Amino acid sequence: MRKPGIRCMTLFLLLLCLLFSSCNPVKIDSISINPGKLTVLIRNIPTVYYEGPEGKMGFEYDLVKAFADHMGLELKLKVVDSVTDILKAIENGEADLAAAGLTRTDEREKRFLFGPDYFTVQQQVVGNRSHPYPRKAEELQNFDLLVLKNTSYVEELKKLQQQYPKLHWQETDEYSTDQLLEQVWLGKISCTVADSNILAMNRRYFPELMVAFPISEEQSLAWIINRKKLRLKAKLAQWFDIIKNSGRLAELKDRYYGYTEIFDYVDIKVFTRRISSRLPEIQEFFQKYAAQYHIPWTLLAAKAYQESHWDPNAVSPTGVKGIMMLTLPTAKALGITNRLDPEQSIKGGAHYFGQLLDRVPESVPEKQRAAFAMAAYNVGMGHIYDARKLARKLGKDPDSWKDIKSVLPLLSRKKYYKDLQHGYARGYEPVIYVERIFNYRNILEQKLGLLSTHPG
Structure with missing residues (x-):
């Protein structure tokens, strides 16, 4: 008499197991491990x-x-x-x-x-044009090679080693590929392996880097x-x-x-020619707005040349435009409506540079404040604050540009940036950026018969 009821109850329990996965759990594939x-x-x-x-x-x-x-x-x-x-x-x-x-x-x-x-990228062996480097795979056996650990680079080198048994290398987790390229540029290691996109970006800052030869086909x-x-x-x-x-x-x-062409060394002849051909048309704007924001006009003009070569129609693939190469958000914040208008662009650049000068700590000496502000213009003020913090930790003077420019490159090394608020930064870039601007300013003032003193 009770058997039908027992069977029904059993079926009911089995259905509950299937519905709620309490007897044999079924993994539900959600989109993400954390909802939302x-x-x-x-x-x-x-x-x-x-x-x-x-x-x-x-x-x-x-x-x-x-x-x-x-x-x-x-x-x-x-x-x-x-x-x-x-x-x-x-x-x-x-x-x-x-x-x-x-x-x-x-x-x-x-x-x-x-x-x-x-x-799509290709793995390439990279050397320094100022030092010996291998021209072909066979020669690589005679060089010390340092590459990232557990990377596709190691996989390709193992394949190459089957053809060239004497090929040897060391692997590291202490550096990124960018940092290894920097080491090649500094001459501290002979060569490394990098993806073509990483090398293209770094050659803008380290033009001595050279492609020796590829070790892979194109990869995704x-x-x-x-x-x-x-x-x-x-x-x-x-x-x-x-x-x-x-x-x-x-x-x-x-x-x-799209903007990864190699940075050329300073071309004095071209710059000198443009002082005569391009500067006269816009010099009054540099003088007017530099005075308004208490900036030496030659410094503002040199900065503009570094940005655009004084081309009012300059446009980069990243969307920055004009003589001062302002981003759209920055231009809007400064009330600039036409970035390609020379006067508006110079006004906006001077205004923004003035804002950065105001954010430089008061403890920085007057003659060095411009260097701090220009570095911040390039890499962001947050990284400048990080560099100052690191300078103190290393026993250096956070108010000295000489010390800060020696500390900034360390922001690209995990050992140093991991404990800083703003993390990684390509620290060599603002140093090179500032030095080039001072170089342009010196040339400009010499050409115009002016004198000035800049931080070293």
């Missing part, structure tokens, strides 16, 4: 993510931020120091994806779930996705189709890589 958030592993390096004069930026950062906005998710960044740590963290499911300029390779495909390809960069997030992979594929077809991805590439 997209957790991303990222690296604090120039080609990926960094803090610039106007906030967070970088090719990978802009890309992943756009995807998070598209999905209606809050972007949560987890900054990781090395490729080794990135791969370990994504393998352990600590994030939804890793966006860090990672190369898709056969070995990595066996371990990880990749998203769509979005960039792609994000690595948490293996449990198959829905995320599908959404990512759809989104990349959209931005590729709309041209948005190409625009982003152009913004960060």
